[in-house]
Amino acid sequence: MPSSPATTPKKLTSIDDYKTFLDQYDTFLLDCDGVLWHGSHVLEGILDTINFLRKNGKKLVFVTNNSTLSRANYVKKFERLGIQASEKDIFSSAFATAVYLRNILNFPEDKRVYVIGESGIVDELKEVGINSTGASEDNGVIMTHADFGTITFTYLNSDENVHFILTNDDSTFPAPNGIYPGTGSLVQPLIFSLKRQPLVMGKPNKPMLDCFFSNYHTDPSRTCMVGDRLDTDIDFGAQGNIATLMVLTGVSTEKEAMDPEQPIKPTYIIQSFGEFAKVDSA
Ligand SMILES: O=C(O)[C@H](O)[C@H](O)COP(=O)(O)O
Numbered sequence: 001m002p003s004s005p006a007t008t009p010k011k012l013t014s015i016d017d018y019k020t021f022l023d024q025y026d027t028f029l030l031d032c033d034g035v036l037w038h039g040s041h042v043l044e045g046i047l048d049t050i051n052f053l054r055k056n057g058k059k060l061v062f063v064t065n066n067s068t069l070s071r072a073n074y075v076k077k078f079e080r081l082g083i084q085a086s087e088k089d090i091f092s093s094a095f096a097t098a099v100y101l102r103n104i105l106n107f108p109e110d111k112r113v114y115v116i117g118e119s120g121i122v123d124e125l126k127e128v129g130i131n132s133t134g135a136s137e138d139n140g141v142i143m144t145h146a147d148f149g150t151i152t153f154t155y156l157n158s159d160e161n162v163h164f165i166l167t168n169d170d171s172t173f174p175a176p177n178g179i180y181p182g183t184g185s186l187v188q189p190l191i192f193s194l195k196r197q198p199l200v201m202g203k204p205n206k207p208m209l210d211c212f213f214s215n216y217h218t219d220p221s222r223t224c225m226v227g228d229r230l231d232t233d234i235d236f237g238a239q240g241n242i243a244t245l246m247v248l249t250g251v252s253t254e255k256e257a258m259d260p261e262q263p264i265k266p267t268y269i270i271q272s273f274g275e276f277a278k279v280d281s282a
Pocket residue numbers: 031032033034063064065066067145168170171172173174181182183184
């Protein structure tokens with residue numbers, strides 16, 4: 001069950017609000033899609049904000065449910081977009097999935113995973129010595145956002161010992177020209193036909209929580225999760241017992257966050273993470 005502050009989120013609107021907020025935290029866990037960028041389009045003010053925060057000694061860590069790239073390829077994407085990043089500061093749902101299969105499932109060396117998805121999960125599995133394929137002699141099935149054809153159904157339906165794992169189950173994701181169905185939406189026909197629930201790795205679930213908090217040590221009282229989704233990013237932060245800042249440049253809305261019926265509430269709300277660049281020029 002999500003643990004979240006019952007209090008009403010505080011909306012940050014002035015330079016003084018921004019300064020007071022920033023003074024409270026040393027480490028920021030940054031979601032990527034909908035906070036830093038839409039696809040490969042970096043949002044306004046983000047580069048200046050990142051440079052300003054780092055200039056002021058703040059630590060930035062990237063925590064994304066987007067499993068399309070390995071950490072190594074995320075480093076290349078960050079650099080291409082003008083952001084310095086190293087693999088140790090990147091936590092993706094593909095990395096959390098690989099860690100889970102290796103350390104928790106102790107995935108058999110002689111078996112392979114059937115992946116529906118992109119190079120991110122294939123490369124991260126390879127990093128931990130797990131081979132993947134699209135053939136039939138496998139005993140694990142992982143999906144990211146891609147076509148969930150009948151082969152997957154046949155495979156998962158044939159043997160209940162076949163692990164059914166999702167890197168993430170986001171219902172949608174923010175792209176440069178709109179919001180599109182995410183992994184969680186694309187897999188519904190399979191869940192309905194199989195009458196079986198997958199194990200989900202990404203935010204806000206335990207595999208991603210364990211992957212981050214066992215690999216990255218930070219003072220929770222001086223750490224803040226920044227995200228665009230209430231049901232993944234803000235819930236992830238709440239379960240990690242850290243403060244949360246919701247931006248309005250992605251999927252969740254201020255109305256949803258302020259709804260008295262909303263069980264998962266951010267500590268703070270801001271229009272965009274790029275707003276903090278204004279503190280530097282104030
Ligand atoms: O379907 C997806 O891949 C996710 O919705 C999306 O990419 C989320 O990425 P994040 O906002 O966690 O960076």
